[in-house]
Amino acid sequence: RHFAAARKQAPTARPVVGYFGAIAEWFDVRLFRAVAAALPDHDFVLVGADSAGVQQALAGQPNVRFLGEVAYADLPAVIAPMDVLFVPFVISRLTLATNPVKAYEALAAGKPVVATPMPELMLPELAPFVRIGADAAACTTALRQAVREAQDPAAVAARRAFA
Numbered sequence: 001r002h003f004a005a006a007r008k009q010a011p012t013a014r015p016v017v018g019y020f021g022a023i024a025e026w027f028d029v030r031l032f033r034a035v036a037a038a039l040p041d042h043d044f045v046l047v048g049a050d051s052a053g054v055q056q057a058l059a060g061q062p063n064v065r066f067l068g069e070v071a072y073a074d075l076p077a078v079i080a081p082m083d084v085l086f087v088p089f090v091i092s093r094l095t096l097a098t099n100p101v102k103a104y105e106a107l108a109a110g111k112p113v114v115a116t117p118m119p120e121l122m123l124p125e126l127a128p129f130v131r132i133g134a135d136a137a138a139c140t141t142a143l144r145q146a147v148r149e150a151q152d153p154a155a156v157a158a159r160r161a162f163a
Helices: 027-039 072-079 101-108 138-149 153-162
Strands: 016-020 043-047 064-068 084-087 113-115 128-130
Touching: 016 072, 043 072, 043 128, 084 101, 084 138, 101 113, 101 153, 113 138, 128 138
Parallel strands: 016 043, 016 084, 043 064, 084 113, 113 128
Antiparallel strands: none
């Protein structure tokens, strides 16, 4: 219910790819940098505490903005302008055992999800809503596809109903 309030009110000039959550050692900064560089006509917005120096590593990337940590109560309004949630996690023992709740929160907000291949996001019931990319090229393609369908009313409703 909390994330159902995150509705995009008006189109943005450029597609917005977002991430919200802890930005820590599991965040794949190399993958993220490559994808942001491949999509210069998209804006990338990162929301969360950065304990891994990701902001510094992405300095100079003109289409990337960091908003820092945001109160949970304010998160729906902050993610509302996002078209797609991108979960670029390094695949490791930790992330292989991770079920990122942020994916379900994004689906509750009606947003499509693109993620690296974490088993919990590759379940058959998630296939219509979560695109998986194992490298920068696959993530770039998946993000382009997700942006194209991000505002489709039937797809938004299906993502919300699933969540």
